[in-house]
Amino acid sequence: xxxxxxxxxxxxxxxxxxxxxxxxxxxxxxxxxxxxxxxxxxxxxxxxxxxxxxxxxxxxxxxxxxxxxxxxxxxxxxxxxxxxxxxxxxxxxxxxxxxxxxxxxxxxxxxxxxxxxxxxxxxxxxxxxxxxxxxxxxxxxxxxxxxxxxxxxxxxxxxxxxxxxxxxxxxxxxxxxxxxxxxxxxxxxxxxxxxxxxxxxxxxxxxxxxxxxxxxxxxxxxxxxxxxxxxxxxxxxxxxxxxxxxxxxxxxxxxxxxxxxxxxxxxxxxxxxxxxxxxxxxxxxxxxxxxxxxxxxxxxxxxxxxxxxxxxxxxxxxxxxxxxxxxxxxxxxxxxxxxxxxxxxxxxxxxxxxxxxxxxxxxxxxxxxxxxxxxxxxxxxxxxxxxxxxxxxxxxxxxxxxxxxxxxxxxxxxxxxxxxxxxxxxxxxxxxxxxxxxxxxxxxxxxxxxxxxxxxxxxxxxxxxxxxxxxxxxxxxxxxxxxxx
Ligand code: NAD
Numbered sequence: 001x002x003x004x005x006x007x008x009x010x011x012x013x014x015x016x017x018x019x020x021x022x023x024x025x026x027x028x029x030x031x032x033x034x035x036x037x038x039x040x041x042x043x044x045x046x047x048x049x050x051x052x053x054x055x056x057x058x059x060x061x062x063x064x065x066x067x068x069x070x071x072x073x074x075x076x077x078x079x080x081x082x083x084x085x086x087x088x089x090x091x092x093x094x095x096x097x098x099x100x101x102x103x104x105x106x107x108x109x110x111x112x113x114x115x116x117x118x119x120x121x122x123x124x125x126x127x128x129x130x131x132x133x134x135x136x137x138x139x140x141x142x143x144x145x146x147x148x149x150x151x152x153x154x155x156x157x158x159x160x161x162x163x164x165x166x167x168x169x170x171x172x173x174x175x176x177x178x179x180x181x182x183x184x185x186x187x188x189x190x191x192x193x194x195x196x197x198x199x200x201x202x203x204x205x206x207x208x209x210x211x212x213x214x215x216x217x218x219x220x221x222x223x224x225x226x227x228x229x230x231x232x233x234x235x236x237x238x239x240x241x242x243x244x245x246x247x248x249x250x251x252x253x254x255x256x257x258x259x260x261x262x263x264x265x266x267x268x269x270x271x272x273x274x275x276x277x278x279x280x281x282x283x284x285x286x287x288x289x290x291x292x293x294x295x296x297x298x299x300x301x302x303x304x305x306x307x308x309x310x311x312x313x314x315x316x317x318x319x320x321x322x323x324x325x326x327x328x329x330x331x332x333x334x335x336x337x338x339x340x341x342x343x344x345x346x347x348x349x350x351x352x353x354x355x356x357x358x359x360x361x362x363x364x365x366x367x368x369x370x371x372x373x374x375x376x377x378x379x380x381x382x383x384x385x386x387x388x389x390x391x392x393x394x395x396x397x398x399x400x401x402x403x404x405x406x407x408x409x410x411x412x413x414x415x416x417x418x419x420x421x422x423x424x425x426x427x428x429x430x431x432x433x434x435x436x437x438x439x440x441x442x443x444x445x446x447x448x449x450x451x452x453x454x455x456x457x458x459x460x461x462x463x464x465x466x467x468x469x470x471x472x473x474x475x476x477x478x479x480x481x482x483x484x485x
Contacts, residue, residue, distance in 0.1 A: 002029065002036055004093050004183060009039035009206050010046050011189035013053035014199025019043045025179060025206055030096025030325040031316050031361045039182055041207035047214050050203040054145045054172035055220045057200030062142050062170040066121040073118030073164055076188075076195035077111040084108065087187060089317070091156055094183040096325040096362065097279050098316045110160025110188070112444040113460065117168035124169065124465060131475075139472040142170030143246060144222035146468065147215045149236065150177045151227045152327050153282040153384075156184030158227045161444075161459050163188065163202055169468040171223075172201045174215055179208045180327055216240055223468070226250065227284075229382075230408075230453050237456075248457030248467050250284065251450060252382045253410030256403035257287030257439060258393075258425065261295045263415035264437075269303045271413060271439035272388060277311065277366045278440065280326050281335075281386035285411040285448075287439055289372075289379055291399050294392045301350060301370055301390065308351040308366050313358070325361040326385060332362035335385030342369050342378040347389070374402055396421065404430045409451035413439045432458070 008016035009025070022040035029036045042050075061069070080087060084107060091102040126138030148162035155177050166173045177185040185204045192202050205211060209232075216224050216239045223246040226236045233251040240247045257275055259268040275287035292300045316324035326332045332355070339353055347369040356363030364385050372379050372389040379389050393399040403412060412431040416422050426434040432450040435441065442448050447461035457467045 004036045006186045011204045012050045042205040042211045050174045053200030058172035070118040070121035072196045073114045076192050077114035079191045080111040092316045094181045098321045098324045106157050109157045113160045113164040116444040117164040121168040136475045140469045146171045146173045146223040148175040149212045149226045152178035152180040155181040159185040159188045165464040165468045174203045182206045249455035251455040253408040253454045255411040256289045257413035259292045260416035261293035262417045268415040275439040276388040277386045287413045290390045291393045305351045325363045335364045338383045345376045347372045400428045407453045410454035
């Protein structure tokens with residue numbers, strides 16, 4: 001029987017930690033539905049141990065030379081790369097995503113973040129501000145103890161994207177992975193420790209909403225970074241506000257991908273497939289509203305349907321598999337219900353629509369609906385599965401207005417050969433990230449995050465530093481004091 005049991009449920013204060021008093025947490029392999037690990041949710045004692053260790057360790061860590069902090073992060077990245085195959089396999093077992101993806105996307109992207117912020121650490125600082133006779137300077141300080149809360153679609157990448165900037169800036173982090181995918185973050189904690197990270201600076205505690213909420217409410221916590229749904233984001237942001245804590249919210253969306261008539265159609269079809277079917281559609285920034293210019297609609301659909309039908313569903317550990325199962329039976333049921341509702345609303349199913357050929361596994365076929373109208377639920381609600389909605393449009397102004405009509409703003413895509421149009425539309429769409437003639441690429445050098453209900457704050461890029469550090473201004477009077485008394 002295939003097992004992937006970690007040494008213990010949690011990683012706290014530099015080592016694996018078990019507390020069997022916590023509620024059992026079964027981890028299933030989404031391809032077979034069988035249990036591969038059994039963990040326990042964090043008890044209040046585990047949470048206390050993690051936060052106390054973080055608070056104690058952070059005080060020393062803030063005093064470590066930045067170049068040394070960075071060296072530990074880059075060493076961790078090297079360990080990740082050296083163990084790439086084993087980590088990819090674990091990520092596939094945890095999530096059900098094809099190994100063809102987890103080899104190139106998940107941990108490698110996490111390693112990129114550790115390298116990027118590891119390199120940046122030594123270059124961070126403040127500025128001096130001349131004031132005539134007096135002057136001021138700024139100190140860039142860490143925030144303190146940060147809490148990271150992850151979603152289940154990119155569990156290890158999310159853990160790295162949060163840990164790397166947090167630690168580079170001199171913070172400690174307590175990370176709570178999604179209860180559906182708890183394994184990768186434990187590996188990250190062990191790897192950071194092996195790379196030389198002092199105990200307590202990156203702890204992992206398991207559990208669901210209650211454990212996350214307990215962490216966010218703790219007075220010793222200065223910041224919370226959540227990757228999750230809009231509904232959860234509202235709750236977590238509100239809880240953080242109670243304690244006036246800093247917050248980064250990486251939430252969901254219903255992003256538009258706009259294909260103009262002059263686009264390279266094969267490229268646009270490829271982008272639409274990448275932006276709807278990768279990770280079985282469980283990607284927050286997916287371009288799930290594909291707006292296609294009417295003159296090229298027929299050609300676009302013909303190529304899209306042919307290429308979609310050729311996609312290979314199968315065993316996620318088979319390197320030839322392109323589409324794996326969804327993360328859970330519940331998510332599959334939710335996606336199939338969206339498909340049924342779209343059919344009932346009159347959308348035209350042109351590819352997929354079913355649960356795939358396998359008896360086990362939480363599969364949904366890559367699915368394309370044409371003739372979707374803006375009022376349908378499929379055009380308004382995040383599905384988080386491999387379901388694409390294709391809609392026609394006539395003009396640029398019209399499509400921008402429709403793209404911006406929803407309250408979300410995570411991402412947008414534009415396919416056109418017209419340079420001026422590309423940049424004009426990029427400026428006009430409500431989105432934190434815009435891809436021109438590309439889609440869903442998130443290199444660590446580029447900031448990533450949402451506007452409107454899709455969230456606030458930024459991960460990646462230099463921009464992330466602003467969300468894991470704060471500025472203290474120091475005024476220096478060169479005397480004599482100019483007092484009015
Ligand atoms: P979710 O909102 O159900 O859960 C996210 C995390 O929050 C989990 O770890 C969960 O245990 C925790 N949580 C839930 N309630 C909480 C509470 N009250 N207090 C503290 N923590 C709480 O999301 P999910 O189903 O795991 O992930 C899918 C969602 O995440 C989608 O909406 C997707 O768009 C979004 N997402 C966004 C990004 C991004 O970067 N913008 C990336 C991936 C996923």
